[in-house]
Amino acid sequence: MSVSLPLATVSRSDWISLAYLVAIISFILALRFLSNPAHARKGNWIGAFGMAVALVATFFQAGLRAREFIWVGIVMAVSAPIGAYAARAVKMTAMPQMVALFNGVGGGAAALIALADFHRAAPEPGTLGLRTSASIVLSGLIGSVSFAGSMVAFAKLQELISGRPIQYPGQKFGNLALLAALIGLGIAILAGYQEQWVLIVVIAGALAFGVLFVLPIGGADMPVVIALLNAFTGVAAAATGFVLGQNVLIVSGMLVGASGTLLTLMMARAMGRSVANVLFGAFGTLQVTAEQVAAAGGSVRPTTPEDVAVMLAYAQRVIIVPGYGLAVAQAQHAVRELAAELEKRGVDVKYAIHPVAGRMPGHMNVLLAEANVPYDQLKEMDEINPAFDQTDVALVIGANDVTNPAARSDPSSPIYGMPILDVDHAKNVVVLKRSMNPGFAGIDNPLFVDPKTVMLFGDAKSSVEKLVSAVKSV
Amino acid sequence: MTASFLVQLTVLVLAAFLGVEVISKVPTLLHTPLMSGTNAIHGIVLVGAIIVAAYPHQATWIHVVALVAVALGTGNVVGGFVVTDRMLEMFKRRKPEPAERQEAEKRE
Numbered sequence A: 001m002s003v004s005l006p007l008a009t010v011s012r013s014d015w016i017s018l019a020y021l022v023a024i025i026s027f028i029l030a031l032r033f034l035s036n037p038a039h040a041r042k043g044n045w046i047g048a049f050g051m052a053v054a055l056v057a058t059f060f061q062a063g064l065r066a067r068e069f070i071w072v073g074i075v076m077a078v079s080a081p082i083g084a085y086a087a088r089a090v091k092m093t094a095m096p097q098m099v100a101l102f103n104g105v106g107g108g109a110a111a112l113i114a115l116a117d118f119h120r121a122a123p124e125p126g127t128l129g130l131r132t133s134a135s136i137v138l139s140g141l142i143g144s145v146s147f148a149g150s151m152v153a154f155a156k157l158q159e160l161i162s163g164r165p166i167q168y169p170g171q172k173f174g175n176l177a178l179l180a181a182l183i184g185l186g187i188a189i190l191a192g193y194q195e196q197w198v199l200i201v202v203i204a205g206a207l208a209f210g211v212l213f214v215l216p217i218g219g220a221d222m223p224v225v226i227a228l229l230n231a232f233t234g235v236a237a238a239a240t241g242f243v244l245g246q247n248v249l250i251v252s253g254m255l256v257g258a259s260g261t262l263l264t265l266m267m268a269r270a271m272g273r274s275v276a277n278v279l280f281g282a283f284g285t286l287q288v289t290a291e292q293v294a295a296a297g298g299s300v301r302p303t304t305p306e307d308v309a310v311m312l313a314y315a316q317r318v319i320i321v322p323g324y325g326l327a328v329a330q331a332q333h334a335v336r337e338l339a340a341e342l343e344k345r346g347v348d349v350k351y352a353i354h355p356v357a358g359r360m361p362g363h364m365n366v367l368l369a370e371a372n373v374p375y376d377q378l379k380e381m382d383e384i385n386p387a388f389d390q391t392d393v394a395l396v397i398g399a400n401d402v403t404n405p406a407a408r409s410d411p412s413s414p415i416y417g418m419p420i421l422d423v424d425h426a427k428n429v430v431v432l433k434r435s436m437n438p439g440f441a442g443i444d445n446p447l448f449v450d451p452k453t454v455m456l457f458g459d460a461k462s463s464v465e466k467l468v469s470a471v472k473s474v
Numbered sequence B: 001m002t003a004s005f006l007v008q009l010t011v012l013v014l015a016a017f018l019g020v021e022v023i024s025k026v027p028t029l030l031h032t033p034l035m036s037g038t039n040a041i042h043g044i045v046l047v048g049a050i051i052v053a054a055y056p057h058q059a060t061w062i063h064v065v066a067l068v069a070v071a072l073g074t075g076n077v078v079g080g081f082v083v084t085d086r087m088l089e090m091f092k093r094r095k096p097e098p099a100e101r102q103e104a105e106k107r108e
Helices: A014-035 A040-058 A066-090 A093-122 A130-158 A169-188 A196-214 A219-245 A246-268 A273-281 A289-297 A305-313 A324-327 A332-344 A363-369 A380-390 A461-470 B003-025 B028-042 B045-053 B060-090 B097-107
Strands: A317-322 A346-355 A378-380 A392-399 A428-433 A453-457
Touching: A014 A040, A014 A196, A014 A246, A014 B003, A014 B028, A040 A305, A040 B028, A040 B060, A066 A093, A066 B045, A093 A196, A093 A219, A093 B028, A093 B045, A130 A169, A130 A196, A130 A219, A130 A363, A169 A196, A219 A273, A219 B003, A219 B028, A219 B045, A246 A273, A246 B003, A246 B028, A289 A428, A289 A453, A305 A332, A305 A428, A305 A453, A305 B060, A317 A332, A317 A363, A317 A453, A324 A332, A324 A461, A324 B003, A332 A346, A332 A363, A332 A428, A332 A461, A346 A363, A346 A380, A363 A378, A363 B028, A363 B060, A378 A380, A378 B028, A378 B045, A428 A461, B028 B060, B045 B060, B060 B097
Parallel strands: A317 A346, A317 A392, A346 A378, A392 A428, A428 A453
Antiparallel strands: none
16 A cells, blocks of 8 residues: 655645754754763754754745845854854853853844844834734843843953942842833833834843843852843743744743743752842842951861871762862862872762852863763762761862851851852861952851861962872872 | 734743753753753744845845844854853763772772
8 A cells, every 4th residue: 555645735834844843853852862961962963953954944934035045144154163163262161151142142133133023024113913013022122131131241251340249329220210111112112103213222221221230240140140141042032933933933942941040040049049139139249358257266277288188098088079269270180180099099089069169050060071070970969968977078179158057057147048068067178278268259158167177278270289299199 | 813823822831841841850960061052042043033134125224133143143053052062072971990990890
């Protein structure tokens, strides 16, 4: 029995829709494959394949003028290598900036599409339906906020501007008033006041709002901000999907929106704060001096690399607690060398990774993976915390607030309630620190004056290198 | 029109739930590649940018705006996938060296 497929009845737009369906499935698979580091890379290729299918299909859409494809092709041919080069050249420590930049670029593209389509769809003001105009306003508004906010986040992370919260009187009120004005103008467009300039004003205002909204947020809170901007860009892409009536944009955008939202909530939870508190709290303005730490009771006990080396070499279990200070000092490779040296002696070495170690979700894992630390040694907080009780030495390198026991015990501490690594449960604690300055959040840490803690002062990289050679000669 | 809008809205809501479902299974280990990977996926706005850039009969400045969107979208897509690949390549399981393996066997 032969079945002849009625292919002739499948129209061109059906084929294009099918191609978009392939893209959607690929994106979902790409995310699905990320559940396991062993398959994740394959998933990314599947995602890239889906994107290629979607892009090729787009050139066959009806109602487009083929002559314009020349320009589109030229622009793509020029910008693709730039994107690839940036992605190849970026240092892993600069990954948060890179992600912020891509968030911004995607958001910016969504806003520009809204602007261009508004012009096309509304030659006569007042003729645009509620659905299209609402999508255009949302896409323009959210895309612009995402673009401008991401650029500020980029500048902060790249240290083009200060990472400290930038505050001035009336800031919250001013931002709120601006947002209200933007929403008002948006509603005016929905109501039929569809002059070109109104949307341009909305976009310009949204750009300003994006800048003003990220300025007061401190550098240590960037993981939350980047995740949130990621969600914004996703939602802006989904809104663009409504503008153009393309399901592929709606689904893909919303997948990203969901991902960004989930990460935002996770990051805020890892800081023990609400998202609203992170965004509007202007954390990190508090400063505590070394004298105040000393006055808090007890004294710190400085030590030498040789003493620490003996302690480590004769330990059974060591947990390394890396913080962003380790990455700043570029000590990742030295730390891996130290771990290898200890493992040669039969010491069990693990890494305890706090969710907000680094400047974006999961950042520390990438930095250590780059230094060839096998990922099965990288343990997340909930998994490793019970193990500190049976640990001989906890080696804290460039981490501070995430090890602060005050978060558990002191209701007056600004980080009270933040989940922390239970470093103080280990038998011995060694803290590698540049000096007695408080951490990023500027909060004093009772761990440093704990009787079982010793402090090894100095640059993280040179301290770890000294430890490596000292362990070798034990 | 409204029917198709409701279909789109349905698709949006389902995608949101699916997204939460899939993403919650991604370990914290891979959250940075997750972000750069979703970065690449929202590069799908490039599809929209191409459509808008190739609409016939439009003002030059709109055409330029759309082409800028194409440029941003292209950089987003290509850069996103390349950087994600670069990161995921680095995540390796432990491969014990011969000496270490003997010790590991001894311990077991």
